[in-house]
Amino acid sequence: MVFSKYENSGKTVKNLRYMKENYQLYLFILPALLLTIIFKYVPMYGTLIAFKDFNGLKGIIGSPWIGFGNFERFLSAPNFMELLLNTLKLSVYGLLIGFPVPIILALMIHRIKSAGIKKKIQLVLYAPNFISVVVIVGMIFIFLSPIGPINHLINLFGGNNISFMTEPGYFRSIYIISGIWQGAGWSSIIYLAALSNVGQELLDAAVIDGANIFQQIRHVDLPAIKPIMVITFILAAGSIMGIGFEKAFLMQTSMNITSSEILPTYVYKIGIQMGDYGYSAAVGLFNSVINVVLLLTVNGIVKRLNEGEGI
Numbered sequence: 001m002v003f004s005k006y007e008n009s010g011k012t013v014k015n016l017r018y019m020k021e022n023y024q025l026y027l028f029i030l031p032a033l034l035l036t037i038i039f040k041y042v043p044m045y046g047t048l049i050a051f052k053d054f055n056g057l058k059g060i061i062g063s064p065w066i067g068f069g070n071f072e073r074f075l076s077a078p079n080f081m082e083l084l085l086n087t088l089k090l091s092v093y094g095l096l097i098g099f100p101v102p103i104i105l106a107l108m109i110h111r112i113k114s115a116g117i118k119k120k121i122q123l124v125l126y127a128p129n130f131i132s133v134v135v136i137v138g139m140i141f142i143f144l145s146p147i148g149p150i151n152h153l154i155n156l157f158g159g160n161n162i163s164f165m166t167e168p169g170y171f172r173s174i175y176i177i178s179g180i181w182q183g184a185g186w187s188s189i190i191y192l193a194a195l196s197n198v199g200q201e202l203l204d205a206a207v208i209d210g211a212n213i214f215q216q217i218r219h220v221d222l223p224a225i226k227p228i229m230v231i232t233f234i235l236a237a238g239s240i241m242g243i244g245f246e247k248a249f250l251m252q253t254s255m256n257i258t259s260s261e262i263l264p265t266y267v268y269k270i271g272i273q274m275g276d277y278g279y280s281a282a283v284g285l286f287n288s289v290i291n292v293v294l295l296l297t298v299n300g301i302v303k304r305l306n307e308g309e310g311i
Contacts, residue, residue: 050285054278063278070282079261087262087287090248091240094176099236101184103229106191107217125185137250140178141165166255175251190232194225230302238295241287263287 019026045060050070052063074080105125112118128136143150144164151161164170198220206216245264252260263283271280 047281047285049278050281052278054281056277066278070279071286073279074283074286079266082258083261083263083266086259087241087243087264090172090175090262091243093172094179094243095236095240097176098180098184099233101180102187103191103225105184106188106195106225107221109188109192110195110221111213122185125188127185128182129186131182133244133246134250136178136182137247140174140251144174163255165251166253168256168259171251171256171259175247179247190228191225194228195221198224234295234299234302237298238291240294241291 048060049063051065051067052060053066053069054060054063109118109121109125112121142148145151146161146163150164154160154162162170164174202220203216206220211219241263243262243264245268248260248262249265249268252265264287267280267284267287270276270283
């Protein structure tokens with residue numbers, strides 16, 4: 001016990017000496033640390049209103065405690081399961097369908113030999129990422145309107161007009177596909193960076209051994225980007241409930257609301273439009289807790305599958 005105490009004391013002194021000798025490194029970290037504390041940790045104080053019958057005149061401290069009353073109200077709400085399932089379906093489908101696309105794009109772009117053609121393709125694929133969500137949704141409404149170009153094509157092949165933006169069944173597909181189109185090219189950058197570190201001698205050895213292009217990808221390229229894939233998947237799964245509010249809200253109509261009403265849009269309507277801040281804070285906190293649980297679960301699964309190589 002005494003030995004352990006002195007050992008810990010020695011480690012503390014050693015760490016303090018290291019910090020003193022390398023104080024410049026900690027000065028670089030300081031601005032980011034301060035911003036994180038100010039904008040991430042200090043606002044956590046506001047989550048107290050989730051456990052209170054919040055009154056703006058009384059403030060957070062003066063408002064009466066109601067414990068888990070707001071959470072019980074949400075869990076017993078008639079639309080609770082609809083909101084939860086809509087959010088999970090949109091997020092899970094988006095993750096499962098959208099996650100492989102940047103990887104496939106990166107593998108395809110990496111195989112292009114001409115540097116000029118590769119740059120042009122990358123420019124085309126990266127460009128949608130810089131279009132604002134409002135413009136993207138505007139484009140969706142124009143292209144998918146009853147008199148838009150998509151319906152014109154359907155008519156040319158003998159089909160009838162489809163009201164895409166008012167049918168609940170089309171909402172998720174439109175949301176996910178448009179999201180992949182906008183972000184897949186940009187998301188492929190990190191995989192292209194990892195693939196650039198693959199040694200040409202490995203590819204040459206695979207060719208000499210008679211490996212075709214698919215075997216080269218499987219045995220050379222994919223192992224090179226596997227750690228990045230694991231980390232990206234864990235981070236994506238951890239934010240599975242943190243689906244973007246703006247796009248879903250902008251795409252929402254009175255006709256497709258049974259599919260488009262998700263937790264973030266519900267929090268906005270209850271909190272901002274109706275002024276029920278305590279209840280909306282409880283819904284938002286519930287959403288965050290689900291995110292944390294999913295992150296820890298996925299991380300544990302990945303660790304087991306990759307023999308302890310997870311985060």
